[in-house]
Amino acid sequence: MAASATAAHGAAPTAEDAFEAAMRANSAAPPMSLEDARALVAGSAASPELVAALSLEKMGIHTAGPVYVNLSFEQLNAHCIVNDEVAWTGDGVAVVDTGKFTGRSPHDKFFVEREPSASHIDWGSINQPTTEPVFDALHGKALAHLSDASAGNADPDAGRGGRPLYVFLGYAGHSTTRRLRVCIVTTYAWQHWFSSNMFVRPEAAEVLPLASADKDFVIFNACGIKDEEWAAHGLKSETFVVFDLERRMAVIGDTRYGGEMKKGIFSVVNYLLPRAGHLSMHCAANADKETGDTALFFGLSGTGKTTLSTDPARLLIGDDEHVWDDEGIFNVEGGCYAKTKGLRAEFEPDIVAAIRGPAALLENVALKPGGVADYDDCGKTQNGRVSYPLEHIESRVPSSTGKHPRQVIFLTADAFGVLPPVSRLTEPDRAMYWFMSGFTAKVAGTERGVTKPEPTFSHSFGSPFFPLHAADYAELLGGKLRDHGASVYLVNSGWTGGPCGGGGHRMPIKVTRACVAAIVSGALDSAEYRKDACFGVDVPVAVPGVDSKVLTPRDTWADAEAYDKQASQLAKMFRENYEQFKQEGKPDFSAFAPPGPASA
Numbered sequence: 244m245a246a247s248a249t250a251a252h253g254a255a256p257t258a259e260d261a262f263e264a265a266m267r268a269n270s271a272a273p274p275m276s277l278e279d280a281r282a283l284v285a286g287s288a289a290s291p292e293l294v295a296a297l298s299l300e301k302m303g304i305h306t307a308g309p310v311y312v313n314l315s316f317e318q319l320n321a322h323c324i325v326n327d328e329v330a331w332t333g334d335g336v337a338v339v340d341t342g343k344f345t346g347r348s349p350h351d352k353f354f355v356e357r358e359p360s361a362s363h364i365d366w367g368s369i370n371q372p373t374t375e376p377v378f379d380a381l382h383g384k385a386l387a388h389l390s391d392a393s394a395g396n397a398d399p400d401a402g403r404g405g406r407p408l409y410v411f412l413g414y415a416g417h418s419t420t421r422r423l424r425v426c427i428v429t430t431y432a433w434q435h436w437f438s439s440n441m442f443v444r445p446e447a448a449e450v451l452p453l454a455s456a457d458k459d460f461v462i463f464n465a466c467g468i469k470d471e472e473w474a475a476h477g478l479k480s481e482t483f484v485v486f487d488l489e490r491r492m493a494v495i496g497d498t499r500y501g502g503e504m505k506k507g508i509f510s511v512v513n514y515l516l517p518r519a520g521h522l523s524m525h526c527a528a529n530a531d532k533e534t535g536d537t538a539l540f541f542g543l544s545g546t547g548k549t550t551l552s553t554d555p556a557r558l559l560i561g562d563d564e565h566v567w568d569d570e571g572i573f574n575v576e577g578g579c580y581a582k583t584k585g586l587r588a589e590f591e592p593d594i595v596a597a598i599r600g601p602a603a604l605l606e607n608v609a610l611k612p613g614g615v616a617d618y619d620d621c622g623k624t625q626n627g628r629v630s631y632p633l634e635h636i637e638s639r640v641p642s643s644t645g646k647h648p649r650q651v652i653f654l655t656a657d658a659f660g661v662l663p664p665v666s667r668l669t670e671p672d673r674a675m676y677w678f679m680s681g682f683t684a685k686v687a688g689t690e691r692g693v694t695k696p697e698p699t700f701s702h703s704f705g706s707p708f709f710p711l712h713a714a715d716y717a718e719l720l721g722g723k724l725r726d727h728g729a730s731v732y733l734v735n736s737g738w739t740g741g742p743c744g745g746g747g748h749r750m751p752i753k754v755t756r757a758c759v760a761a762i763v764s765g766a767l768d769s770a771e772y773r774k775d776a777c778f779g780v781d782v783p784v785a786v787p788g789v790d791s792k793v794l795t796p797r798d799t800w801a802d803a804e805a806y807d808k809q810a811s812q813l814a815k816m817f818r819e820n821y822e823q824f825k826q827e828g829k830p831d832f833s834a835f836a837p838p839g840p841a842s843a
Contacts, residue, residue: 262609262623263340270330270338271614274320274600283321287314289410296454297410302461303386304408304428312410313450314435316601322407322432329433333614335600339433344482344498345607345624347506349707351482351498360488363518365712377476378487378494385465385494389428409435412453414443415460415508417643418573421521421566423459425508434464436604437501440578440630442508460511461492462504469497488514501606501630505580506708509564512575514710521568522719525705527552528560528572530645531763532638537572537645538763539565541704542654543683547736549581550752551654551759553593559639567648567723574643579636583608583627586618590752597635605629647727650762653677656737658684658698660747661796661810664789665758666733666780667772671724673779674731675717676835679824680817681706684737698813700820714829732762733780740799742809757788777810778837814839 273280288309289297299306314322320337323329329337354364356372364370389408409429416422427438445453469481482497484507493507513523527540527548537560542548549562561574562581581594583605588595597603598616606628609620621627633639651674655662668674681701702713709716724731736755741747761767761783772781785791792798800806814837821833 257343258623259340259343262607266330266338266340266610269610269612269614271333271335273324273331274335275324277324280321280324283318284325287311287318287322293451293454296451298455299410302428302463303383303390305390306408308407310408310410311432311435312454313412313439313444314409314432316436316439319432319436319439320601323436326407326432328431329604330610331614332605332610332616334598336598336603336605336616337433337436337600338605338608338610338616340623341499341501341606344500346500346626347502347707348480348482348484348498348500350479352484352707353478353486354710355485355487355489357489360514363514364710369707370710373477373485375487377478378485380472380476381470381483381485381494381496382463382487382492384468384470385463385496388465388468389430389463407432411435411438411442412450413438413445413577415512416566416573416575417443418566418568418570421516421568421573423508423512423515424453424456426458426461427464427504428462429464430467431499433604434466434499434501434504437630438504440602440604440632441501441505441576441580443577444632459491459515460508462495462507463492464495464504466495466497466499486510502580502628505576509575510708510710512564512566513708513716516566516568517711517715517719520719521566522716522723523564523566523575524720525563525703525708526565527562528565528574528645528648529554529557529763530560530640532556532558535646536649536763537647538650538652539567539572539648540652540654541678542736543656543681543699543701543704544582546654546656546683547734547755548654549579549594550591551652551736551755553579553581553591553636554756554759555593555638556760557638557763559593559633559636560643560645561633567720570644571647572645574633576633578630578632580628580630583616583618583629584621584625593636593638594629596637597631598629599631599635602635603629603631647723648729651724651729651731652759652762653704653731653733655682655733655735656684657682657735657813658737658743659809659813660738660740660742660745660800661806661813662733662735662737662778663775663780663782663794663796664735664739664750664754665762665767665786665794666775666778666782667767668731668733669781670835671721671731672832673835674724675721675830676821676832677731677733678703678720679713679717679832680820682813682817684743698816700816702824712826712829713824714826717832718830730762730768732767734758734762739793739796741801741805746801754789754793758786760788761786777814777839779835811839813837 353373564575738747
């Protein structure tokens with residue numbers, strides 16, 4: 244990997260420098276020689292016909308050097324070797340250090356405020372407005388950076404070093420009628436690699452037509468630049484992730500974290516498709532091997548979507564982003580983006596098996612001597628990740644599509660430790676209330692500054708990615724549930740026996756898997772239930788493979804009065820949080836709020 248700017252200037256080493264130095268020291272040999280890698284790179288530039296079809300000049304990028312478009316994974320390996328961008332495990336898997344940014348920067352994300360999108364966006368602390376002149380300034384700076392990088396004239400002190408230009412052309416969505424044509428422009432081969440994993444890769448014959456076609460959305464990733472005028476521009480820092488929905492483009496600066504591109508396109512999907520009547524969802528999906536019946540797993544990053552949906556006994560459709568339209572569901576992505584903290588083949592065999600060359604790409608994962616990945620070392624971040632294409636999952640649905648769901652599961656990492664491991668949200672309107680509340684805990688590392696689980700409410704189980712009002716998504720989901728008769732369950736993958744940091748412990752994965760298995764098998768459809776008076780949910784009296792005591796959280800606490808107090812506090816938080824959604828012209832589901840103290 245190229246030496247950091249800090250090290251290059253002789254400044255005091257940072258924690259990032261130490262991590263990078265350890266990766267360098269412990270890296271195994273790359274999967275091919277430098278000579279072979281250079282030969283592959285030399286023959287991988289886009290043809291003049293393809294470059295002409297891209298019309299980069301019309302985008303504002305003026306190239307004087309080679310442009311690389313939709314490289315193969317073998318070619319990407321070669322580029323990363325020649326560019327010195329990654330380290331390697333002993334198994335030949337690339338490991339990238341994303342620098343100081345190991346998670347998204349939600350406070351640095353903005354949308355240009357102009358019509359007609361301005362009338363539809365739910366403006367606030369999440370969907371922050373900026374102006375056209377500010378976007379134009381950042382866009383111009385990004386284009387100059389990308390042009391300089393291609394020409395080999397970039398300033399090494401700015402972290403560019405004359406890097407090549409990489410362009411990914413593909414789709415967001417496996418539906419031929421709903422998918423978006425996306426274009427991702429970067430100066431790092433590993434970011435091109437990440438895009439190749441996470442978006443839908445076109446067939447070779449489709450690349451040239453895609454290059455000449457109008458793009459539904461373009462991301463200009465100029466991560467090597469900062470906005471020194473951020474205060475005058477009304478931003479929060481030198482870092483920026485800014486979207487112009489009317490011109491269908493976004494610019495990224497000062498953060499190399501790949502998740503900004505992934506979630507950026509997802510935010511665009513969540514604006515465009517719901518306005519056309521199609522429900523976009525932050526959820527995983529899988530299907531029964533025999534019947535094809537599908538289940539959805541909603542949840543914030545780190546709550547178990549990937550782990551629970553990647554089940555050898557079922558077929559994976561996708562692990563994070565889906566759309567539910569009139570025909571059923573389809574995956575938005577071309578790959579998976581799994582957390583690696585504590586990864587074990589015993590519990591997540593399909594994910595571990597998917598971490599292989601030449602396509603898998605590890606992020607911010609520590610290496611032991613000899614290039615052994617250490618998934619327990621979270622010194623750099625607790626948000627270590629791996630991206631890999633869907634083809635790396637043997638047990639999957641090849642089309643990445645499915646029937647209308649039979650079960651819908653809301654995953655919550657309850658840091659208070661008061662919710663049962665599984666419960667049913669019997670009435671659709673109650674499900675809508677919990678969907679709009681989106682209660683969970685922000686899991687360490689998925690956003691900058693989050694170092695331990697923090698109780699939070701995030702509508703649609705992912706509010707940072709959903710630009711419209713929460714009720715817009717809830718109404719679409721409610722309509723789907725009624726039209727297709729899907730059952731909704733709440734699964735707590737968080738804490739039990741007490742709160743996080745106060746005597747509780749994480750819900751055993753075996754318990755959570757048993758609850759999910761009972762849901763998708765239909766075993767809970769006709770089960771006996773009791774009403775949880777405090778939260779208004781229906782709790783099964785028995786679940787196969789689960790100790791009945793665990794099903795009643797109050798019984799797992801050493802101090803029942805402490806449980807009552809904590810449960811009452813959480814119920815009150817639900818009611819207070821929902822007040823923000825009461826708006827004229829929008830549906831009100833507050834009648835289904837947790838009753839609270841009187842029940843405790």
